Amino acid sequence: MVKPMTIMIKRKHPYFFAEVSGIDLAASLTNDTLAEILDAFAAHSVLLFRKQVLDDESQIAFSEHIGPLEKNITATFGNSRPEISKISNVDTNGNLLETGSHDEIFLRGNSVWHTDSSFKIVPALGSALSAREVPPTGGETEFADMRAAY
Numbered sequence: 001m002v003k004p005m006t007i008m009i010k011r012k013h014p015y016f017f018a019e020v021s022g023i024d025l026a027a028s029l030t031n032d033t034l035a036e037i038l039d040a041f042a043a044h045s046v047l048l049f050r051k052q053v054l055d056d057e058s059q060i061a062f063s064e065h066i067g068p069l070e071k072n073i074t075a076t077f078g079n080s081r082p083e084i085s086k087i088s089n090v091d092t093n094g095n096l097l098e099t100g101s102h103d104e105i106f107l108r109g110n111s112v113w114h115t116d117s118s119f120k121i122v123p124a125l126g127s128a129l130s131a132r133e134v135p136p137t138g139g140e141t142e143f144a145d146m147r148a149a150y
Contacts, residue, residue: 005022005023005024005027005030005033006022007021007022007033008020008021009036012048015145015147016143016145016147016148017045017046017047017048017143017145018040018043018046018048019049019050020037020040020049021049023049025052025054025058025062029062034065037065038066041066041126045126045143045145046143046145052130054130059084059128060081060083062128063128066126069083070083071083072084087110088107089107091103113144129141
């Protein structure tokens with residue numbers, strides 16, 4: 001059953017970025033709610049949905065409403081699905097990655113400014129990030145709006 005939701009979209013920055021509340025992304029969403037989310041994404045570029053409880057399957061199900069999903073050709077950090085890229089500084093056993101290990105070196109590219117999938121013939125429309133475990137300090141993700149920069 002599709003549960004009606006009253007979502008609120010609050011602009012957090014003058015050029016881009018909004019917070020969306022009053023929604024459960026793991027639930028079935030109405031076409032009107034999905035249209036509202038897509039309109040907000042077009043207007044704000046970056047949307048924040050706080051306190052969502054999404055496993056990989058729920059995140060994939062929601063993301064498929066936005067557009068076709070990119071599939072990874074390699075599995076890293078115990079990915080269960082090719083649509084999910086797990087970014088972590090711990091291995092599948094919960095141990096910190098060794099400095100200089102293949103996976104640790106691979107992750108260094110995520111620590112500097114980059115645009116996801118910009119090297120592809122058809123670049124990504126966007127990226128959906130879901131923080132499952134975060135450190136008490138550090139670990140922030142920064143965003144830039146190239147429409148505003150232009």
